[in-house]
Amino acid sequence: MTGTLITVAPTGAESSKAAVPALPVTLDELVATAKECEALGAAIIHVHIRDDDGRPTLDQGRLRATVAALRQSTDLIVQLSSGGAVTDPEDQRLAVLDAGPEMASCTMGTVNFGDDVFLNRWAFVVDLHTRMQERGIVPEYEIFDLGQLTTLQRLLGKHGLPVGGHVHVDLVMGVPGGMPGTAEALVACASAIRDLPEGTTFSATGIGRSTIPVMLASLSAGGHLRVGMEDTVTYAKGRPVESNMQLVARAVGFAQLAQRPPVTPAEARRLLGIPA
Ligand code: KMH
Ligand code: ZN
Numbered sequence: 001m002t003g004t005l006i007t008v009a010p011t012g013a014e015s016s017k018a019a020v021p022a023l024p025v026t027l028d029e030l031v032a033t034a035k036e037c038e039a040l041g042a043a044i045i046h047v048h049i050r051d052d053d054g055r056p057t058l059d060q061g062r063l064r065a066t067v068a069a070l071r072q073s074t075d076l077i078v079q080l081s082s083g084g085a086v087t088d089p090e091d092q093r094l095a096v097l098d099a100g101p102e103m104a105s106c107t108m109g110t111v112n113f114g115d116d117v118f119l120n121r122w123a124f125v126v127d128l129h130t131r132m133q134e135r136g137i138v139p140e141y142e143i144f145d146l147g148q149l150t151t152l153q154r155l156l157g158k159h160g161l162p163v164g165g166h167v168h169v170d171l172v173m174g175v176p177g178g179m180p181g182t183a184e185a186l187v188a189c190a191s192a193i194r195d196l197p198e199g200t201t202f203s204a205t206g207i208g209r210s211t212i213p214v215m216l217a218s219l220s221a222g223g224h225l226r227v228g229m230e231d232t233v234t235y236a237k238g239r240p241v242e243s244n245m246q247l248v249a250r251a252v253g254f255a256q257l258a259q260r261p262p263v264t265p266a267e268a269r270r271l272l273g274i275p276a
Contacts, residue, residue: 003263004255005224005271007044007170007203008037010244012230013056013085020233022243025050027062027069034074036245041252041262044077045070046105046140048084048230056085058092063099075265077274079103079140082128086116090124097131102274104132105170106139108148108155112177118144122151129155133163138274140203141169144178146185149192156197164273167200169193170226171218174210181210183217190221201271205231215251219258227251 010024010033017025024033027049034045049066051057063080070078080101082093097104106128107120132139139162141152152169161167171189174181179189186204193200203224206214211232215225227247235241235250252262269276 004260005268006042006251006262007046007226008042008244008248009046009226009228009230011048013048017054023229025054031069031073033244034070034076037248038074038076040248042248043263043265043268044079046079048081058084058088067099067101077102077265081105083107086113086118103138105142107142108151111144114176129159136163138164143169143171144175146188166273167197168272169202171204173214174207181206181214186217207231215254225251
């Protein structure tokens, strides 16, 4: 059992600044959040960016500026979202890789996403995976439903391991349309992960009120944690999240209680097979 890899997902593509004023949407806000979350114990930042009006964008110039600013100001592993918003076209989602992050997300299938559909055709998934292999970008395989772990097994069987040879998945639980954010669902995923290559690691995040059950289940099953305002905007009943730092601090507290303290970004790079 290792320490705990903590990922912060500070912004996402779903909440608006008007509805969630504490959401970091400008580059300055993102960098300030990143520095504070790193100081608390985060090792990875999962990044979605916004335009001047606070709307989700995959603008290439902004993506590059964001990667550069986060690299300059922190040692965090910068993981760009290739998922974007449900409305983003495939070509722009593939072009996210051109911004040269160390990591990028790679979702393992199509899933209903509230009233929308998060589309991830097999051919698109293969394209993302193989382009990441070619460019030396380490994927985080995003899993919204149990069967997507079987899709990942098929992907690795047909197209080979990611760069570095280590497989890391993130269970995104409790999306309306995906698997529930429960201990039972997490244990089912943890069992299926045993069929993936030796040493595969996983983190988990529970959307909304499933954040705490998922966090506790993941820690007890040997998993890692993702937290942040992409997934959770209510800290407790009737209490909006004040900042991403509040969520990271809570995750660090749980990890310490589990006697699996947060790993540093350098330790996380070793764990995930990312070159220093
Ligand atoms: N915003 C969701 C539609 C990812 O970042 O790779 C997709 C998502 C997954 O957040
Ligand atoms: Zn995301």
